[in-house]
Amino acid sequence: MGRAWVLGDGISTDAIMPGRFNLTTDPDALARACLCEARPEFAENVRPGDVIVAGRNFGCGSSREHAPVSIRANGVVAVVAVGFARIFARNAVNIGLPVIRCGEAVAAIADGDEVEVDTRTGTVSSAGRTFAGEPPSALAMRIAEAGGLVELVRGAGWATLEEAPV
Amino acid sequence: MGTLVEEIISNRLGRQVVAGDTVVAPVDCAFAHDVTAPLAIEAFERMGMPLHDPGRVVLVFDHVMPAATVAAAELHVRIRRFAADHAVRNLFAEGICHIIMVERGYARPGGIVVGADSHSTTYGALGCFSTGMGSTDVGVILATGRTWFRVPETLRIEVAGELAAPLTAKDVALHVLGRIGGDGADYMAVEWGGETVERMTLDQRLTLANLSADMGGKAGLCEVDDTTLAGSSPVDGVPIPRPRSPHYADVLHVDVSNLQPQVAMPPAADNVHDIGDVEGTPIDEVYIGSCTNGRLEDMEVVAGYLAGRTVHPNTRTVVVPASRRIYTEALRRGWIETIIEAGALVMNPGCGPCLGRQHGVVAAGERVVSTSNRNYPGRMGSPDAEIYLTSPAVAAATAVAGRITDPRRHH
Numbered sequence: 001m002g003r004a005w006v007l008g009d010g011i012s013t014d015a016i017m018p019g020r021f022n023l024t025t026d027p028d029a030l031a032r033a034c035l036c037e038a039r040p041e042f043a044e045n046v047r048p049g050d051v052i053v054a055g056r057n058f059g060c061g062s063s064r065e066h067a068p069v070s071i072r073a074n075g076v077v078a079v080v081a082v083g084f085a086r087i088f089a090r091n092a093v094n095i096g097l098p099v100i101r102c103g104e105a106v107a108a109i110a111d112g113d114e115v116e117v118d119t120r121t122g123t124v125s126s127a128g129r130t131f132a133g134e135p136p137s138a139l140a141m142r143i144a145e146a147g148g149l150v151e152l153v154r155g156a157g158w159a160t161l162e163e164a165p166v
Numbered sequence: 167m168g169t170l171v172e173e174i175i176s177n178r179l180g181r182q183v184v185a186g187d188t189v190v191a192p193v194d195c196a197f198a199h200d201v202t203a204p205l206a207i208e209a210f211e212r213m214g215m216p217l218h219d220p221g222r223v224v225l226v227f228d229h230v231m232p233a234a235t236v237a238a239a240e241l242h243v244r245i246r247r248f249a250a251d252h253a254v255r256n257l258f259a260e261g262i263c264h265i266i267m268v269e270r271g272y273a274r275p276g277g278i279v280v281g282a283d284s285h286s287t288t289y290g291a292l293g294c295f296s297t298g299m300g301s302t303d304v305g306v307i308l309a310t311g312r313t314w315f316r317v318p319e320t321l322r323i324e325v326a327g328e329l330a331a332p333l334t335a336k337d338v339a340l341h342v343l344g345r346i347g348g349d350g351a352d353y354m355a356v357e358w359g360g361e362t363v364e365r366m367t368l369d370q371r372l373t374l375a376n377l378s379a380d381m382g383g384k385a386g387l388c389e390v391d392d393t394t395l396a397g398s399s400p401v402d403g404v405p406i407p408r409p410r411s412p413h414y415a416d417v418l419h420v421d422v423s424n425l426q427p428q429v430a431m432p433p434a435a436d437n438v439h440d441i442g443d444v445e446g447t448p449i450d451e452v453y454i455g456s457c458t459n460g461r462l463e464d465m466e467v468v469a470g471y472l473a474g475r476t477v478h479p480n481t482r483t484v485v486v487p488a489s490r491r492i493y494t495e496a497l498r499r500g501w502i503e504t505i506i507e508a509g510a511l512v513m514n515p516g517c518g519p520c521l522g523r524q525h526g527v528v529a530a531g532e533r534v535v536s537t538s539n540r541n542y543p544g545r546m547g548s549p550d551a552e553i554y555l556t557s558p559a560v561a562a563a564t565a566v567a568g569r570i571t572d573p574r575r576h577h
Contacts, residue, residue, distance in 0.1 A: 010348060010434055014542040018549075019521040023230065023237040025204045037544045057349040057382070061542055062521075063284040065205050065300040086353050086384055087284055091300035139188060139314065150212045153306050158190045161314060 002049035002077060004126070006111040009055035011038055013088065016059065016067040025066075027073035034070035048075030051115045053106055055081065058099075059088025068092040078117040080124055080133065082106050093140045094149040100124065102133030119144070169320035169414060170387045171355040173407040174295040178278055185319040185415070194277040194294075194401060196307040197224035199263045200231065202282035202300070204241050207248045209305025217252040218311035224256040224272055225249055226263035228516040234524040261489025261515035264288040264457040267296075268372065268398070269491055275390045276404040280307055285457050285539065287379040290355075291371035292398050293390035293407055298379060318355045318384045319415035321346075325362040327423035332467065332559035332573045335370035336459055336537070338362070339377035340428035340555065342420060344438025352382035354415060359389055362422055368397045369463040376458045380435045380539050427572055430555035433543050441560065441572045449535050451526055452483040452565040453546075454510075454558050455518045456538035460488030462495055464537065464558040469501030471562035471573060477509035478568030484526040485510045486518035510565065522546040535564045 014037070021033035035042040052058075052071065058081040059067060068091045071079065078098040092099045098119035105124035108131065109115060116125045120141070122133035136144065139161070146152035168176065168184060175191060176183050183189055198206045203225055210217070217223065225245055233239035249257050258266050264285055267273045273289030279296035280286065286298040299313070307313050323342060329335075343350075356378040363371065371388045378386025388394070390406050400406050426440040454460070454468050465487055477483045485505050487493035493515050496502050506512055511526075519526030520538040522545055528534055530550035541553035554570065563573035 012434075012540075012542040014540065014545050015549075018544045019201075019229075019523050020527075020547075022201060023235065023241060023523075025208055037549045057352070060348055060382070061284065061540060063282060063286075063298045063300050064201065065302060068300075069205070083349060083352065085349070085382060087298055087300055091302065094300060094302040149302050149306055150209050153310060154213050154215075158310060158312050158314075161188075162190050 001114050001116050002047065002051050004051055004053045004109045004111060004113045004115045005039065005042060005046065006109060007038055007052065007054040010057050010060055011054055012061035013059055013064050013067040014061055017064060017070050022064055022066040027069055030066050030070035031073035034074055043074065046074045046076065050076055051117055052076055052079040053109050053115070054079065055106060056083045058084050060085040063087045065091045065095070068095055068097045072097040078119055080105050080117060093143050096144060096148045098136065098144065100133040102131050105131035105133060167410050169355065169412040170293065170357050170389060170407055170409045171295055171318060171320060171385055173410060174276060175317055177276060177404050177407055183317050185317050187317045188314060189317060190312055190314050191278055192312050193222070193280050193307050195222050195224060195272040196280045196304050197226060197263055197267060198282035198301065198304050199229055200227045200238070200241055200245060201229045203245045205301030206282050206304040206308065207244065209302040210308040213306060213309035215309040217308055220252055220254045222311065223254050223308060224267065225254060226266055227259040228262045229521060230523050231259050231516045262457045262460065262517055264376065265489040268292065269489060271398065274398055275394060275400040276407050277401040280304060280313060284379050285376050287383055287386040288372050288376040288457060290385045290387035291368065291375040292394055293387065295385055297384050318353055320355045320357050320412065321351050322357045322359060322414040322417045323420060324417060325358065325360040325420045325422060327362055327421045329362055329422050333425055333427060334557050334559065335366055335373040336557040337425055337428045338420070338422055339374050340430055340438050341425060342418065343377060343381055343436050346381055346418065348380060348434055348436040349382040351378065353384055355385040355387060356381060356383040357387050363388060364391065367463065368393055369461040372461065373458055377539055427557060427560050429560065429570065430541055432541055432552045435539060435541055435555055441570065444554065444570050445572055447533060447570040449481050449564050449569060450532040451528055451534045452481055452561050453519050453526060453534060453536040453538065454561045455486030455488060456520045457488065458539045459537035459558050460486055460492065462492050465492065465496040465501050467558045468562045469504040471559065472508035472510065473504050475508055475566045477565045481565055481568045482526070483510040483565040484513060484519055486513045486525065487515050489515050519546055535561050535570060537561050
């Protein structure tokens with residue numbers, strides 16, 4: 001159980017991790033600048049277990065992986081949104097940050113609400129209500145179970161994906 | 167059988183694929199730049215494998231080149247060390263990655279290219295499947311030479327009508343972006359065609375494919391024709407891809423005969439208006455360049471407009487040719503001299519001020535006209551600056567007037 005950080009539509013990777021802060025690969029440094037444009041108080045007040053709840057096209061713009069890295073490094077357990085930009089969603093899955101599409105939950109949850117996300121089923125719970133989000137794809141699930149794309153491909157190689165297309 | 171992107175991937179895999187299939191595919195060339203390469207190198211190192219093929223890796227210093235801060239310099243050192251350790255010789259510091267990939271022939275018709283940069287859709291204009299990914303994906307490609315894709319559905323954009331100068335592909339792409347929105351082509355391939363696209367030069371088509379990324383597109387593609395083949399050669403042993411009995415998820419018809427110059431207003435590139443809605447807005451900085459509009463034709467348009475004119479004293483104007491080849495050719499033709507004499511600043515090839523790290527970072531309250539592709543708050547510096555995206559023609563006219571100006575008034 002964590003608290004919801006509610007954001008609007010079209011939160012870009014420039015808003016999550018501005019160019020002037022991403023000349024590093026250090027997760028802690030990235031975490032401190034996370035969402036500094038959209039929610040300047042985020043990095044200071046976020047707690048492990050919290051959830052980001054956002055509108056359409058979350059993570060649009062630049063491919064910078066620094067954006068999901070900074071979110072994960074703050075202990076955020078999932079991002080729930082109406083929709084995700086393609087590269088952001090792929091990056092998040094690759095590094096083990098679950099992303100759940102669930103418009104109903106986004107419409108119902110207010111900033112600061114208690115939220116629980118079942119990242120395996122896509123179910124989002126808050127204030128006694130349960131919302132059925134989109135479950136992760138079979139491939140996303142395999143990447144998550146392995147602990148990330150590097151871990152999956154390093155361990156099993158691409159062959160397992162070719163043999164059992166997902 | 168299939169759309170252009172289905173044909174390209176089918177040809178490379180030697181079996182028919184259709185939209186919705188998830189495939190593991192070979193990557194002809196992968197690249198990263200000075201911001202995304204360090205994380206890609208870390209992912210590669212965690213793979214614990216040798217580099218798959220140094221000849222298929224390209225590293226480009228363009229986002230902060232030369233380094234403007236110690237942090238940037240340290241990232242550059244790490245990349246150079248990686249290249250030396252793994253015999254990567256395709257190392258460039260002479261312009262924007264997306265221009266280098268085309269100029270140097272790393273992106274070719276029929277190929278599959280992955281870049282650790284969202285605008286890697288650009289070379290789809292050559293009839294290849296090229297897409298942007300993150301650093302981890304590229305790190306895994308460095309180790310294995312392959313990646314996974316979900317074969318995308320295709321949005322076909324059929325463009326008709328005569329595009330009257332000074333309108334260009336930038337106005338067409340912004341217009342479409344305004345119509346379908348920043349997620350209008352999410353996860354899809356955007357296939358550009360029709361008589362207007364057929365008449366466009368390669369430079370123009372690259373702009374269309376580039377901005378496909380800002381529609382959410384996984385790829386932006388143009389069909390291969392004589393114009394393409396005059397500027398690039400197909401991947402060996404792969405047929406030239408063409409759409410064959412394609413099934414499109416959607417087809418958008420656009421008639422550009424009466425198109426007005428287009429301006430994307432803050433806060434996002436899909437907030438597109440006819441120039442009449444914003445004409446007269448005072449502008450503090452004009453940036454002409456980027457992977458969208460820093461090509462030779464763009465330099466020609468700008469020099470043509472600035473010849474005999476002077477940049478407005480309140481409007482600092484930064485012009486960045488996108489590559490060394492473009493820069494030197496524009497020099498030979500006298501365009502750079504014209505641009506400098508008009509009072510503009512000409513910077514070394516690279517991303518320039520597009521992403522707010524160098525060469526024209528903006529302050530709170532300032533307004534910018536940029537020929538790039540992004541105007542999110544904070545993109546070019548202060549989150550309280552406003553960024554307007556336009557064609558180079560509008561940008562040049564604005565630089566002279568100090569206000570957003572329709573170039574047709576003085577054409």
